[in-house]
Amino acid sequence: MVKQLRYGMVGGDLKAFIGEVHRKAINFDTRAKLVAGCFSADEKLGVETAEAYNVDPSRTYKDYKEMAEKESQREDKIDFVSICTPNFLHYQIAKEFLLHDINVVCEKPLCFTQEEAVELEKIAKERNLVFAITYTYTGYTMVKVAKEMIEKGKIGKIVSINVEYVQDWLVSSLDPKNQKATTLSVWRSDPKYSGISNCIGDIGTHAENLVHYLTGFEIKRLIATTDTYGMALDLNSNMIIEYDSGVRAALWCSQVALGHYNGLVIRVFGDKGAIEWNQEYPDYLHYTPVDGATQVMIRGSAVSKQYDAGNLSRLPVGHPEGLTIAFANIYRNVITTILKKKNGEALTKADLDFQNVSNGVDGVKFIHKAVESAKKGTWVEY
Ligand SMILES: NC(=O)c1ccc[n+]([C@@H]2O[C@H](COP(=O)([O-])OP(=O)(O)OC[C@H]3O[C@@H](n4cnc5c(N)ncnc54)[C@H](O)[C@@H]3O)[C@@H](O)[C@H]2O)c1
Known part of the structure:
Protein backbone atom coordinates (compact mmCIF):
# COMPACT_ATOMS: atom_id res chain seq x y z
CA MET A 1 0.00 0.00 0.00
CA VAL A 2 1.34 3.42 -1.01
CA LYS A 3 1.50 5.83 1.94
CA GLN A 4 3.45 8.75 0.54
CA LEU A 5 3.33 10.58 -2.78
CA ARG A 6 6.03 12.34 -4.78
CA TYR A 7 5.30 15.75 -6.21
CA GLY A 8 6.87 18.43 -8.38
CA MET A 9 6.31 22.16 -8.68
CA VAL A 10 6.33 24.65 -11.53
CA GLY A 11 6.87 28.24 -10.38
CA GLY A 12 7.20 29.10 -6.71
CA ASP A 13 10.83 30.17 -6.53
CA LEU A 14 12.24 31.53 -3.28
CA LYS A 15 11.10 35.08 -4.13
CA ALA A 16 7.58 34.14 -5.20
CA PHE A 17 4.48 34.36 -3.03
CA ILE A 18 2.22 31.36 -3.29
CA GLY A 19 4.57 28.47 -4.17
CA GLU A 20 6.14 28.64 -0.72
CA VAL A 21 2.70 28.50 0.88
CA HIS A 22 1.90 25.37 -1.16
CA ARG A 23 5.14 23.66 -0.06
CA LYS A 24 4.61 24.47 3.62
CA ALA A 25 0.98 23.37 3.40
CA ILE A 26 1.86 20.04 1.80
CA ASN A 27 4.42 19.46 4.55
CA PHE A 28 1.78 19.76 7.25
CA ASP A 29 0.79 16.15 6.76
CA THR A 30 4.12 14.85 5.37
CA ARG A 31 2.30 12.56 2.93
CA ALA A 32 3.92 14.03 -0.17
CA LYS A 33 7.58 14.75 -0.81
CA LEU A 34 8.94 17.42 -3.16
CA VAL A 35 11.27 15.62 -5.60
CA ALA A 36 11.22 17.67 -8.81
CA GLY A 37 10.72 21.21 -10.01
CA CYS A 38 10.98 23.92 -12.59
CA PHE A 39 10.70 26.65 -10.01
CA SER A 40 11.47 29.79 -11.93
CA ALA A 41 11.73 31.70 -15.17
CA ASP A 42 15.14 32.70 -13.79
CA GLU A 43 17.42 29.65 -14.05
CA LYS A 44 19.74 30.65 -11.18
CA LEU A 45 16.82 31.27 -8.83
CA GLY A 46 15.29 27.96 -9.90
CA VAL A 47 18.48 26.10 -8.95
CA GLU A 48 18.74 27.97 -5.63
CA THR A 49 15.14 27.02 -4.83
CA ALA A 50 15.82 23.37 -5.67
CA GLU A 51 18.91 23.39 -3.45
CA ALA A 52 17.00 24.97 -0.57
CA TYR A 53 14.51 22.11 -0.77
CA ASN A 54 17.05 19.31 -1.41
CA VAL A 55 15.67 18.56 -4.83
CA ASP A 56 18.09 16.40 -6.79
CA PRO A 57 19.87 18.39 -9.56
CA SER A 58 18.88 15.67 -12.04
CA ARG A 59 15.24 16.53 -11.30
CA THR A 60 15.69 20.32 -11.38
CA TYR A 61 14.45 21.47 -14.77
CA LYS A 62 14.92 24.64 -16.81
CA ASP A 63 11.75 24.01 -18.75
CA TYR A 64 8.36 22.60 -17.66
CA LYS A 65 7.98 20.65 -20.94
CA GLU A 66 11.23 18.83 -20.30
CA MET A 67 10.06 18.23 -16.73
CA ALA A 68 6.76 16.64 -17.82
CA GLU A 69 8.50 14.52 -20.44
CA LYS A 70 11.37 13.28 -18.24
CA GLU A 71 9.27 12.78 -15.12
CA SER A 72 6.67 10.73 -16.98
CA GLN A 73 9.38 8.30 -18.10
CA ARG A 74 10.70 7.58 -14.60
CA GLU A 75 9.61 4.61 -12.56
CA ASP A 76 9.57 6.89 -9.50
CA LYS A 77 7.80 9.69 -11.37
CA ILE A 78 5.92 12.45 -9.59
CA ASP A 79 2.31 11.67 -8.64
CA PHE A 80 1.20 15.27 -9.06
CA VAL A 81 2.47 18.68 -10.06
CA SER A 82 1.59 21.96 -8.35
CA ILE A 83 1.40 24.88 -10.78
CA CYS A 84 2.22 28.19 -9.08
CA THR A 85 3.12 30.43 -12.03
CA PRO A 86 1.37 33.60 -13.23
CA ASN A 87 -1.98 33.02 -14.97
CA PHE A 88 -0.74 33.13 -18.57
CA LEU A 89 1.13 29.85 -18.17
CA HIS A 90 -1.51 27.75 -16.39
CA TYR A 91 -3.16 26.34 -19.52
CA GLN A 92 -0.05 25.22 -21.33
CA ILE A 93 1.65 23.80 -18.24
CA ALA A 94 -1.46 21.97 -17.01
CA LYS A 95 -2.09 20.51 -20.47
CA GLU A 96 1.51 19.31 -20.77
CA PHE A 97 1.36 17.38 -17.47
CA LEU A 98 -2.13 15.98 -18.12
CA LEU A 99 -0.98 14.66 -21.50
CA HIS A 100 1.83 12.90 -19.65
CA ASP A 101 -0.74 11.35 -17.27
CA ILE A 102 0.32 13.34 -14.23
CA ASN A 103 -2.29 14.67 -11.77
CA VAL A 104 -2.46 18.45 -11.48
CA VAL A 105 -3.00 21.01 -8.73
CA CYS A 106 -3.28 24.44 -10.33
CA GLU A 107 -3.60 27.95 -9.04
CA LYS A 108 -6.61 30.05 -9.97
CA PRO A 109 -7.73 31.42 -12.34
CA LEU A 110 -7.49 28.15 -14.26
CA CYS A 111 -6.57 29.81 -17.58
CA PHE A 112 -7.38 32.65 -19.97
CA THR A 113 -10.27 31.40 -22.14
CA GLN A 114 -13.37 29.29 -21.63
CA GLU A 115 -12.34 27.05 -24.54
CA GLU A 116 -9.00 26.31 -22.89
CA ALA A 117 -10.73 25.64 -19.56
CA VAL A 118 -13.19 23.16 -21.09
CA GLU A 119 -10.35 21.44 -22.96
CA LEU A 120 -8.38 20.93 -19.73
CA GLU A 121 -11.50 19.57 -18.02
CA LYS A 122 -12.05 17.14 -20.91
CA ILE A 123 -8.47 15.85 -20.90
CA ALA A 124 -8.48 15.35 -17.12
CA LYS A 125 -11.79 13.44 -17.30
CA GLU A 126 -10.75 11.28 -20.26
CA ARG A 127 -7.52 10.31 -18.53
CA ASN A 128 -9.16 9.89 -15.12
CA LEU A 129 -6.71 12.31 -13.52
CA VAL A 130 -7.16 14.40 -10.39
CA PHE A 131 -7.19 18.11 -11.21
CA ALA A 132 -7.55 20.41 -8.19
CA ILE A 133 -7.79 24.20 -8.19
CA THR A 134 -6.57 25.99 -5.08
CA TYR A 135 -9.53 28.17 -4.23
CA THR A 136 -7.95 28.81 -0.86
CA TYR A 137 -10.89 29.98 1.19
CA THR A 138 -12.75 26.69 0.84
CA GLY A 139 -9.97 25.20 2.98
CA TYR A 140 -10.75 27.10 6.19
CA GLY A 318 -7.37 30.03 20.77
CA HIS A 319 -4.25 29.19 18.75
CA PRO A 320 -4.96 30.88 15.42
CA GLU A 321 -5.00 28.91 12.19
CA GLY A 322 -4.58 30.73 8.88
CA LEU A 323 -3.74 30.70 5.19
CA THR A 324 -1.16 27.89 5.26
CA ILE A 325 -3.47 25.59 7.18
CA ALA A 326 -6.33 26.37 4.77
CA PHE A 327 -4.05 25.24 1.94
CA ALA A 328 -3.00 22.22 4.03
CA ASN A 329 -6.66 21.23 4.39
CA ILE A 330 -7.11 21.40 0.62
CA TYR A 331 -3.98 19.31 0.07
CA ARG A 332 -5.06 16.83 2.75
CA ASN A 333 -8.07 15.90 0.62
CA VAL A 334 -6.22 16.05 -2.70
CA ILE A 335 -3.43 13.80 -1.42
CA THR A 336 -5.91 11.38 0.17
CA THR A 337 -7.77 11.19 -3.14
CA ILE A 338 -4.63 10.44 -5.17
CA LEU A 339 -3.39 7.91 -2.59
CA LYS A 340 -6.74 6.11 -2.48
CA LYS A 341 -6.88 5.99 -6.28
CA LYS A 342 -3.39 4.50 -6.38
CA ASN A 343 -4.32 1.95 -3.73
CA GLY A 344 -7.64 1.06 -5.37
CA GLU A 345 -9.68 2.29 -2.39
CA ALA A 346 -13.15 3.84 -2.58
CA LEU A 347 -13.40 7.62 -2.34
CA THR A 348 -15.79 9.39 0.02
CA LYS A 349 -17.57 12.74 -0.33
CA ALA A 350 -15.21 14.11 2.35
CA ASP A 351 -12.13 13.03 0.37
CA LEU A 352 -13.42 14.92 -2.66
CA ASP A 353 -14.02 18.12 -0.71
CA PHE A 354 -11.69 20.29 -2.79
CA GLN A 355 -12.33 22.53 -5.77
CA ASN A 356 -11.67 20.75 -9.03
CA VAL A 357 -11.19 21.57 -12.70
CA SER A 358 -14.95 22.06 -13.21
CA ASN A 359 -14.91 24.80 -10.56
CA GLY A 360 -11.95 26.22 -12.47
CA VAL A 361 -14.04 26.23 -15.66
CA ASP A 362 -16.82 28.06 -13.75
N1 LIG B 1 -5.05 30.77 -4.16
C1 LIG B 1 -4.61 31.91 -3.68
O1 LIG B 1 -5.02 32.33 -2.61
C2 LIG B 1 -3.55 32.67 -4.42
C3 LIG B 1 -2.77 33.64 -3.79
C4 LIG B 1 -1.75 34.26 -4.54
C5 LIG B 1 -1.55 33.93 -5.86
N2 LIG B 1 -2.37 33.00 -6.46
C6 LIG B 1 -2.15 32.62 -7.86
O2 LIG B 1 -0.91 31.94 -7.92
C7 LIG B 1 -0.24 32.23 -9.14
C8 LIG B 1 1.15 32.79 -8.82
O3 LIG B 1 1.02 33.98 -8.07
P1 LIG B 1 2.23 34.54 -7.18
O4 LIG B 1 1.68 35.70 -6.43
O5 LIG B 1 2.88 33.45 -6.42
O6 LIG B 1 3.19 35.08 -8.34
P2 LIG B 1 4.74 35.40 -8.24
O7 LIG B 1 5.03 36.37 -9.29
O8 LIG B 1 5.11 35.72 -6.82
O9 LIG B 1 5.43 33.98 -8.59
C9 LIG B 1 5.36 33.43 -9.89
C10 LIG B 1 6.39 32.33 -10.01
O10 LIG B 1 6.29 31.73 -11.30
C11 LIG B 1 7.61 31.59 -11.84
N3 LIG B 1 7.59 31.48 -13.29
C12 LIG B 1 7.27 32.43 -14.21
N4 LIG B 1 7.44 31.93 -15.46
C13 LIG B 1 7.87 30.63 -15.31
C14 LIG B 1 8.21 29.59 -16.20
N5 LIG B 1 8.16 29.76 -17.52
N6 LIG B 1 8.62 28.41 -15.69
C15 LIG B 1 8.69 28.22 -14.36
N7 LIG B 1 8.37 29.16 -13.46
C16 LIG B 1 7.97 30.36 -13.93
C17 LIG B 1 8.32 32.85 -11.33
O11 LIG B 1 9.73 32.71 -11.48
C18 LIG B 1 7.85 32.83 -9.88
O12 LIG B 1 8.57 31.88 -9.15
C19 LIG B 1 -1.16 33.18 -9.89
O13 LIG B 1 -1.92 32.48 -10.82
C20 LIG B 1 -2.05 33.78 -8.82
O14 LIG B 1 -3.35 34.14 -9.31
C21 LIG B 1 -3.34 32.38 -5.75
Missing part, protein backbone atom coordinates in the same frame (compact mmCIF):
# COMPACT_ATOMS: atom_id res chain seq x y z
CA THR A 141 -12.35 25.02 8.94
CA MET A 142 -14.98 27.64 9.82
CA VAL A 143 -15.97 27.98 6.16
CA LYS A 144 -16.56 24.25 6.14
CA VAL A 145 -18.59 24.56 9.37
CA ALA A 146 -20.65 27.35 7.73
CA LYS A 147 -21.29 25.12 4.71
CA GLU A 148 -22.43 22.26 6.96
CA MET A 149 -24.68 24.60 8.95
CA ILE A 150 -26.32 25.82 5.75
CA GLU A 151 -26.76 22.22 4.55
CA LYS A 152 -28.33 21.29 7.90
CA GLY A 153 -30.86 24.14 7.60
CA LYS A 154 -29.49 26.31 10.43
CA ILE A 155 -30.21 29.50 8.50
CA GLY A 156 -33.30 28.18 6.74
CA LYS A 157 -34.03 29.23 3.19
CA ILE A 158 -31.36 31.56 1.83
CA VAL A 159 -32.81 34.92 0.82
CA SER A 160 -29.80 37.15 0.17
CA ILE A 161 -26.00 37.10 -0.04
CA ASN A 162 -23.40 39.82 0.31
CA VAL A 163 -19.74 39.15 -0.41
CA GLU A 164 -16.75 41.43 -0.71
CA TYR A 165 -13.07 40.86 -1.34
CA VAL A 166 -11.21 44.14 -0.99
CA GLN A 167 -7.55 45.10 -0.88
CA ASP A 168 -5.60 48.34 -1.32
CA TRP A 169 -2.23 47.23 -2.68
CA LEU A 170 -2.78 48.84 -6.12
CA VAL A 171 -3.99 52.21 -4.83
CA SER A 172 -0.89 53.86 -6.33
CA SER A 173 -2.37 53.17 -9.77
CA LEU A 174 -4.84 55.99 -9.05
CA ASP A 175 -2.12 58.61 -8.87
CA PRO A 176 1.45 58.08 -10.11
CA LYS A 177 2.72 60.66 -7.57
CA ASN A 178 1.28 58.72 -4.68
CA GLN A 179 3.50 55.64 -4.53
CA LYS A 180 2.72 52.93 -2.01
CA ALA A 181 4.95 49.85 -1.93
CA THR A 182 3.22 46.91 -3.59
CA THR A 183 3.03 43.61 -1.81
CA LEU A 184 2.31 41.32 -4.73
CA SER A 185 3.80 40.78 -8.20
CA VAL A 186 2.63 43.52 -10.56
CA TRP A 187 2.18 41.14 -13.52
CA ARG A 188 -1.44 41.06 -12.32
CA SER A 189 -2.07 44.48 -13.93
CA ASP A 190 -0.74 43.39 -17.35
CA PRO A 191 -3.19 41.64 -19.72
CA LYS A 192 -0.33 39.64 -21.25
CA TYR A 193 0.25 37.80 -17.96
CA SER A 194 -3.05 38.24 -16.17
CA GLY A 195 -5.70 37.77 -18.88
CA ILE A 196 -8.79 39.91 -19.50
CA SER A 197 -9.15 40.95 -15.87
CA ASN A 198 -7.00 41.98 -12.94
CA CYS A 199 -9.22 42.45 -9.89
CA ILE A 200 -12.10 40.11 -10.82
CA GLY A 201 -9.66 37.42 -11.96
CA ASP A 202 -7.36 37.76 -8.98
CA ILE A 203 -9.85 38.08 -6.12
CA GLY A 204 -13.44 38.45 -7.39
CA THR A 205 -13.27 34.84 -8.53
CA HIS A 206 -12.47 33.73 -4.96
CA ALA A 207 -15.54 35.59 -3.69
CA GLU A 208 -17.85 34.02 -6.28
CA ASN A 209 -16.35 30.57 -5.72
CA LEU A 210 -17.00 30.94 -1.99
CA VAL A 211 -20.68 31.69 -2.59
CA HIS A 212 -20.93 28.58 -4.76
CA TYR A 213 -19.04 26.46 -2.22
CA LEU A 214 -21.26 27.51 0.68
CA THR A 215 -24.62 27.41 -1.09
CA GLY A 216 -24.22 25.13 -4.10
CA PHE A 217 -25.98 27.83 -6.17
CA GLU A 218 -25.21 28.14 -9.90
CA ILE A 219 -25.20 31.54 -11.62
CA LYS A 220 -28.15 32.33 -13.90
CA ARG A 221 -27.14 35.85 -14.91
CA LEU A 222 -25.14 38.82 -13.67
CA ILE A 223 -24.65 42.53 -14.15
CA ALA A 224 -21.30 44.13 -13.40
CA THR A 225 -19.48 47.43 -13.51
CA THR A 226 -15.70 47.71 -13.62
CA ASP A 227 -13.40 50.63 -12.88
CA THR A 228 -9.98 50.77 -14.53
CA TYR A 229 -9.04 54.34 -13.55
CA GLY A 230 -7.12 54.65 -16.81
CA MET A 231 -5.22 51.37 -16.36
CA ALA A 232 -5.40 48.47 -18.82
CA LEU A 233 -7.47 46.24 -16.53
CA ASP A 234 -10.09 46.53 -13.78
CA LEU A 235 -9.06 47.54 -10.27
CA ASN A 236 -12.55 47.64 -8.77
CA SER A 237 -15.87 45.99 -9.59
CA ASN A 238 -19.43 45.97 -8.29
CA MET A 239 -21.90 43.37 -9.41
CA ILE A 240 -25.24 41.72 -8.78
CA ILE A 241 -25.32 37.99 -9.39
CA GLU A 242 -28.61 36.14 -9.76
CA TYR A 243 -28.49 32.44 -8.99
CA ASP A 244 -30.61 29.54 -10.24
CA SER A 245 -32.40 29.57 -6.86
CA GLY A 246 -33.62 33.11 -7.58
CA VAL A 247 -31.42 34.46 -4.78
CA ARG A 248 -29.26 37.49 -5.58
CA ALA A 249 -25.81 38.30 -4.31
CA ALA A 250 -24.05 41.65 -4.22
CA LEU A 251 -20.33 41.20 -4.93
CA TRP A 252 -17.71 43.91 -4.55
CA CYS A 253 -14.03 43.38 -5.25
CA SER A 254 -11.35 46.03 -5.19
CA GLN A 255 -7.60 46.54 -5.11
CA VAL A 256 -7.88 50.24 -4.34
CA ALA A 257 -9.97 50.12 -1.14
CA LEU A 258 -7.59 51.95 1.20
CA GLY A 259 -7.23 50.40 4.62
CA HIS A 260 -8.32 46.95 3.47
CA TYR A 261 -5.66 44.28 3.09
CA ASN A 262 -7.17 40.91 2.40
CA GLY A 263 -10.76 41.69 3.27
CA LEU A 264 -12.81 38.75 2.14
CA VAL A 265 -16.11 38.87 3.99
CA ILE A 266 -19.19 36.81 3.22
CA ARG A 267 -22.66 37.17 4.69
CA VAL A 268 -25.39 34.67 3.92
CA PHE A 269 -28.88 35.58 5.10
CA GLY A 270 -31.68 33.05 5.50
CA ASP A 271 -35.23 33.16 6.85
CA LYS A 272 -34.16 31.32 10.06
CA GLY A 273 -30.68 32.70 10.58
CA ALA A 274 -27.59 34.34 9.13
CA ILE A 275 -23.88 33.61 9.02
CA GLU A 276 -20.93 35.92 8.53
CA TRP A 277 -17.26 34.99 8.02
CA ASN A 278 -14.29 37.32 7.67
CA GLN A 279 -11.02 35.94 6.26
CA GLU A 280 -8.89 38.23 8.41
CA TYR A 281 -10.44 36.62 11.54
CA PRO A 282 -10.89 33.13 10.11
CA ASP A 283 -11.36 31.25 13.39
CA TYR A 284 -14.58 33.11 14.18
CA LEU A 285 -17.91 32.44 12.54
CA HIS A 286 -20.81 34.71 13.45
CA TYR A 287 -24.17 32.99 13.58
CA THR A 288 -27.43 34.80 14.26
CA PRO A 289 -30.50 32.57 14.72
CA VAL A 290 -33.82 34.31 14.06
CA ASP A 291 -34.93 33.76 17.66
CA GLY A 292 -31.71 34.50 19.53
CA ALA A 293 -28.62 36.61 19.99
CA THR A 294 -25.62 36.57 17.66
CA GLN A 295 -23.20 33.80 18.58
CA VAL A 296 -19.49 33.77 17.86
CA MET A 297 -18.53 30.21 17.04
CA ILE A 298 -14.81 29.67 17.58
CA ARG A 299 -12.73 27.13 15.69
CA GLY A 300 -11.53 24.34 17.95
CA SER A 301 -14.26 24.97 20.55
CA ALA A 302 -16.87 22.42 21.56
CA VAL A 303 -19.58 24.49 19.87
CA SER A 304 -17.87 24.28 16.48
CA LYS A 305 -17.03 20.61 17.03
CA GLN A 306 -20.75 19.81 17.17
CA TYR A 307 -20.37 19.86 13.40
CA ASP A 308 -18.34 17.22 11.54
CA ALA A 309 -16.37 19.96 9.79
CA GLY A 310 -15.43 21.51 13.14
CA ASN A 311 -13.35 18.41 13.85
CA LEU A 312 -11.04 19.24 10.92
CA SER A 313 -9.48 21.86 13.18
CA ARG A 314 -5.75 21.18 13.66
CA LEU A 315 -4.75 23.41 16.61
CA PRO A 316 -6.37 23.80 20.03
CA VAL A 317 -8.93 26.57 20.40
CA GLY A 363 -14.27 30.61 -12.52
CA VAL A 364 -13.05 31.41 -16.03
CA LYS A 365 -16.64 31.74 -17.25
CA PHE A 366 -17.46 34.08 -14.36
CA ILE A 367 -14.52 36.38 -15.22
CA HIS A 368 -15.56 36.53 -18.88
CA LYS A 369 -19.25 37.13 -18.14
CA ALA A 370 -18.47 39.90 -15.65
CA VAL A 371 -16.12 41.68 -18.06
CA GLU A 372 -18.67 41.26 -20.88
CA SER A 373 -21.46 42.70 -18.73
CA ALA A 374 -19.35 45.69 -17.71
CA LYS A 375 -18.52 46.38 -21.37
CA LYS A 376 -22.15 46.12 -22.51
CA GLY A 377 -23.63 47.78 -19.45
CA THR A 378 -26.36 45.12 -19.26
CA TRP A 379 -27.30 41.86 -17.58
CA VAL A 380 -25.51 38.92 -19.15
CA GLU A 381 -27.20 35.50 -19.21
CA TYR A 382 -25.24 32.34 -18.48
